[in-house]
Amino acid sequence: MSFLVTRKAPDFSATAVMPDNSMKPDFNLADYRGKYVVLFFYPLDFTFVCPSEILAFDKSLPEFKTKNCEIIGVSIDSQFSHWAWKNTPVVQGGIGNIQFPLVADLDKNISRQYGVLLEAGMALRGTFLIDRDGIVRHAVVNDLPLGRNIGEALRMVDALQFHEKHGDVCPANWEEGKEAMKPTATGVADYLSKHNG
Template identity: 70%
Template sequence: MSLTTLVTKEAPDFTAQAVMPDNTFAEMTLSNYRGKYVVLFFYPLDFTFVCPSEILAFNKRLAEFKEKNCEVIGVSIDSRFTHLAWKNTSVDNGGIGNIQYPLVEDLNKNIARTYGILLNESVALRGLFLIDTKGVVRHSVINDLPLGRSVSEALRMLDALQFVETHGGEVCPANWQEGDESMKASNEGVKTYLKRTHGSGK
């Protein structure tokens, strides 16, 4: 299944072992997070280079996600034991320390495969999926292995999703940030917005 077919569709469910915030192992099921938003992100491998920068960046801003009723979940093809070893390694020594969101194991690569981001049957590309409270994928982005993602952009998309859900008939234009002016989802709404923000709108 490709990224383009997942947006607007129900997120493929899975049950897998994970290292939890308290460093215990637990079986977790994605659909158990219904009622919350979820940022589900895949990264290639533990003990690599770009990956810890992303994992630590999400952890640094985890409180912002949680304030918005959103859980963050990381997934790679490593085992839960490798995840735990990485958590038990200090940042100074190439580890990630005490990350406070689940890291899921995908040893058989079925989760990455189902989400359409398994590269050459080897590792997952840097796929990120924003899932709404009903379990529907509303946004996705995929990066090649050397390209780290923006946590700020993930938060911006979460804000945009929550805005349009609570403001019927309004949509978020380019570069919209929380607190910015939105746009009415109509021809007149577009014209009015463009006139105010880009001049005459001609």
């Protein structure tokens, strides 16, 4: 949630199911320092909205990787549930052999640290962009029925990297390579007149 933005991402060590289907008992967020990370939480394995998000992240994974960005999924399910879901075909309600880690947050400590744990015991759909130094730079949390936009997650990685490289701000609807609103009163007026008719 927003209180984490600009702060160090809470570190954790937990068991994760890796891209090759092995189970890594000492998976650490700290091991990803030097890379950008999109850390996302979802409610439960074997549900209906979650596979659409996970498959969309997996489809976009090559694009994230070209930006030196890794994807990590987290839910309160066990590593055995994650493994079973990965080994169930998509046509049967599974997610197939997705190529990013799924972390088991069985004790719910990770979800609690990131402020996404509901009283009912499952996590909201939280998405956190973490920079190469382990600082949370962007966070968005959706209620359970609302699937997230993977394209927006990619846009935020682009925006962060653009800012880091050029020192410029990224105004509303900024996209890499597209004309952006200039951050001045005149620039805002010109932008609105062109884009709002």
